[in-house]
Amino acid sequence: MKKKLIVSLSIVGGIIAILIILLFTLFGLRNVKLDLRTYNSIFSSNEIQNEVIASGKFAYNMPIFFQDKNAYISNLEKENPYLKVINIESKFPNTLVVKCVDREEAFAIKVEENKYFVVDEDLKFLRVLESFSSDQTNAILLGGEFNIVNLDASPGDFLELSTGQDLIEDFVPAMKLNNRNVAEQKGLFEKINLKFRINPLTAKSQAYLELYDFAGLKMSVMEAEDDLVLKLNCLLAVQAVFDPIDAQTYELRVLKDSNGQIFCHQTQKS
Numbered sequence: 001m002k003k004k005l006i007v008s009l010s011i012v013g014g015i016i017a018i019l020i021i022l023l024f025t026l027f028g029l030r031n032v033k034l035d036l037r038t039y040n041s042i043f044s045s046n047e048i049q050n051e052v053i054a055s056g057k058f059a060y061n062m063p064i065f066f067q068d069k070n071a072y073i074s075n076l077e078k079e080n081p082y083l084k085v086i087n088i089e090s091k092f093p094n095t096l097v098v099k100c101v102d103r104e105e106a107f108a109i110k111v112e113e114n115k116y117f118v119v120d121e122d123l124k125f126l127r128v129l130e131s132f133s134s135d136q137t138n139a140i141l142l143g144g145e146f147n148i149v150n151l152d153a154s155p156g157d158f159l160e161l162s163t164g165q166d167l168i169e170d171f172v173p174a175m176k177l178n179n180r181n182v183a184e185q186k187g188l189f190e191k192i193n194l195k196f197r198i199n200p201l202t203a204k205s206q207a208y209l210e211l212y213d214f215a216g217l218k219m220s221v222m223e224a225e226d227d228l229v230l231k232l233n234c235l236l237a238v239q240a241v242f243d244p245i246d247a248q249t250y251e252l253r254v255l256k257d258s259n260g261q262i263f264c265h266q267t268q269k270s
Contacts, residue, residue, distance in 0.1 A: 028061040030094040038102040042082060055079035056098070064090050072098075078156040081126045104182040106172050107142035107192075108132045109159075111151065121172035121182070123159040136187040136214060142168070144194035144210070164194045167207050167225050174228045178236055188239075190214050199223055201258060211235075215244035218251040218269065230262055238264040 032053045036043055043049055056072045069088040076085055076098065086099040103120040108129070110116050116132040118139055119125055134141045149160040161168065171192070175185050193210040209221045219239065221231050231254045238252055253265045 026093050028094060029058060029064055029067060029096060030060065032056065032058050032096045032098065035089075035097050035099045036101070037086070037099065041102050043080075043100075043102065052076065052080050052083065053098075058096065064092065064094060064096070067096065069096075072096075076100075077124075081124065081155040084120075084122075084124075105139045106182055106185070107168075108134065108139040109142050109148065111148065117148070117153075117159065119159055121169065123161070123165070123169060125153050125155050125157050125159055127155055134190045137183075138186065140186055140189050141191035142194075143191065145196055146194055163196075164207050167209070167228070168194060170225075170228055171209070174232050177229050178233050180236070188213060197222075213239065213247070215247040217242060217244070217247035220251065220253045222253060222255045227256065227262060231256075234262050234264050238266075 034043065034049050034052060043052055056076045058072060059067060067088075067090075072088060073085045076083055082103045084101050084103045086101065089097045089099060091097055103122075103124060103126060105118050105126055106121045107123075108116045108118050110132070114130045116129040117125055118127050118129060118132075132139075132141070144164075146164050147162040149162055150157065153159055172182060172185065176182075180188065189211050191212045194207060195210060196205050196207055198204065199206045206223045207225055209224045211219045211221065213219070217239070219235055221228070221235060224231065235252065235254045242252070249269060250266050251269050253267060254262065255265060256262050
């Protein structure tokens, strides 16, 4: 009996050893590829792609089933600030495909004199500039009643705001839902200020956005955290027919009345 048990255990052990060898030889990670979803990506060249892949610190030869994809995404996005990883897909038997897009510069935030942080729509810190002047092709100047909590951040990190974080991160996607991509948004707005006021209907402090176009027109989206997409839709419709000559005399405000109706009000500048 003892001899049979030893033989049986040896057989089982041999099978397990073979399976482990097969696991590492057949399914051990051999290849990593970038699947770029951005037309004319800054990561298009083979040389840059190889550098990006190297920065992911992939565990080659480790079975594809046991790969820590979240760690790879973190490595890739930290070392390559302009890279946004959508997901990492396993392609059997031994390949990982990194599906990704280029991050776009959305906002520039003045940190101090001669220092601006350029970030994307997710407030990912992309680069720092010594000077900045908003035009219709670069980032929108973002300011107002907030502070950057992690001023020691470096490119590749995500910025943390003292207040209004969700609203700022919602702005670009809300504009996209109104059929304005990032390039079009930068062509529409020179600067945006995040501010707060006491809502006369609720007596609560609520955030609003001051937007300025390149003709100097001031546009305010009141209580912006509520129905932002619809309020921007209303504002864009009015802005499209507003005479730029009147920008120095009038401003626009988008509000919701007590019946829940969203409307745009033209008023003289104070």
